[in-house]
């Protein structure tokens with residue numbers, strides 16, 4: 293599989309190549325991928341910074357494997373599910389995750405998202421059991437309780453900014469799951485809340501400087517670092533408390549502290565701390581964005597709401613929605629799936645080629661950064677009829693069986709797929725079930741909001757919804 297010299301190495305066997313006998317040719321003979329022209333030195337930077345989503349209209353005009361450059365980096369966009377599958381799953385060892393490393397966004401250098409190789413494998417091994425279907429069910433009660441409390445606070449006619457409210461709600465749930473802590477996201481008292489807010493603000497402020505060289509440290513950087521230092525001290529304090537009480541809780545911190553002591557899978561103190569930064573980053577804004585768009589879409593589709601309520605009526609009745617109900621709430625699952633198709637919270641994955649590879653007959657040199665854009669592939673007419681329409685039934689009417697598997701990958705794929713996928717799905721289903729029983733939704737803001745291209749696919753402006761008690 294190593295690149296370069298032999299005639300058979302590094303070929304893209306069978307992938308949409310259409311070039312007959314390509315495996316017999318030396319890799320140097322494969323042409324580079326086509327792509328849009330850029331300016332000297334900066335390449336396509338201006339186009340990307342000005343309109344990162346519109347830039348992909350330009351990109352896709354060149355095919356499914358498209359090269360472009362930004363300052364010193366060469367990128368190649370992959371726009372076909374088969375290529376995505378190859379990079380994430382079947383040939384994943386030829387690519388490494390490329391992520392925010394030079395963005396100065398502290399998401400835990402020693403944690404699961406940022407680590408690689410042995411360090412990543414060991415940590416994933418320790419944490420995987422915490423996120424199985426059985427284990428995440430223990431958080432269902434917390435999820436439903438917090439959703440209920442939010443509903444109780446909202447009077448008839450209340451106008452909410454869905455993005456803000458869901459961010460608070462998912463942060464409350466996450467703080468319980470990670471630390472067994474009850475936090476108030478509207479207060480400044482808790483270091484966990486301050487850190488979550490700082491990470492979100494930071495991701496937002498970073499977007500224009502992304503990929504541009506020589507970020508000059510500013511006052512905001514230093515403030516951010518101070519907040520994260522405070523957070524790490526707070527985590528240390530909580531670790532100390534767990535050790536002192538010998539806690540047998542099922543919050544992530546307790547699990548990591550216990551694993552820290554067991555041979556063969558020990559996590560260092562720095563790894564535990566950094567993973568709690570990682571999870572704070574990865575574990576609530578993503579779900580919040582998915583919920584925001586689910587509600588935006590539900591508020592525009594009464595027929596879907598009616599069907600969803602009919603399902604709730606038959607599965608949940610007058611009970612409180614719980615983990616046992618969730619597996620039978622198939623229509624809600626289709627609704628959330630479809631919302632994440634239209635608006636994938638993580639809208640683009642990045643990988644770096646560790647060796648020369650050939651994809652669809654094009655040579656991709658080692659070091660190239662590959663972009664796998666969910667926001668394009670999820671709306672590709674080749675895989676979805678009327679892709680702009682919100683149609684939950686496309687996940688229940690059998691048409692899903694005809695689609696390539698990686699035409700839909702909101703949680704990534706392969707060994708590094710989202711570890712929180714089951715947690716997020718359970719959480720979102722319980723929140724939708726709880727709130728839709730209590731409220732009718734009236735959308736007050738733009739039905740087709742502008743997207744803010746930060747680390748998530750959040751709306752650029754508040755999604756305002758008036759809630760009518762039922």
Ligand code: HEM
Nearest residue numbers: 405574575578579582637638702703704708710711712716
């Ligand atoms: C709707 C909600 C969510 C979405 C759409 C989402 C999406 C993703 C995606 C696409 C990846 C893979 C990134 C890549 O391959 O480069 C990922 C990784 C990850 N996610 Fe999520 N996520 C969500 C919720 C969560 C939650 C709730 C947690 C934790 C409680 C979480 C923790 C993580 C972690 C730790 C990783 C890194 C895994 C690894 O590298 O081994 N995510 N997520």
